[in-house]
Amino acid sequence: MLPLVWMAMRTYAPYITFPVAVVVGAVGYHLEWFIRGTPKPREQKSILELREERKLEEQAGTDSTHVLSLKDRLEFAPRAALNRNRPHEESKSLS
Template sequence: MWPILWAAARTYAPYITFPVAFVVGAVGYQLEWFIRGNPQPPVEELSILEKREERTLQETAGRDLTQVISLKEKLEFTPKAVLERNRQEKS
């Protein structure tokens, strides 16, 4: 008799375990909700991109953005080891 019951349990295992797991999960969810209380909605934070944009806006708020350094002046601040081969010598 036992082998017949085990064969039946093996055959119908998904039909038995799914409703049991569903009931256990639902009871656990309701019990956790009852213990913790009404969940508060999460506070929305600014994304990293939004924080970066805010920071750059604050940094550039007092500056005149039309005044930029020319490329010739920027070359003076680059390391000589990088551009020395391709740059003409000043006389």
């Protein structure tokens, strides 16, 4: 009879332990919240939202119609990267 009980407990263990674990977890969560006595924290803004707000505040006092042209900006195509393997520039500087 005892092996039959052990087999039944092993077979139906997930059906018994899962609801018990849910109840114990819920009681523990509410008990901890009651002991702390603090309300749930408000959602904070993400880092991306804070960055966008800061950039908007920085742009508020400036005129957004005066921008550099793409030809004047050096960050898109640095000359050193494009002319790295061209020997004719080195030969001109050596001679």
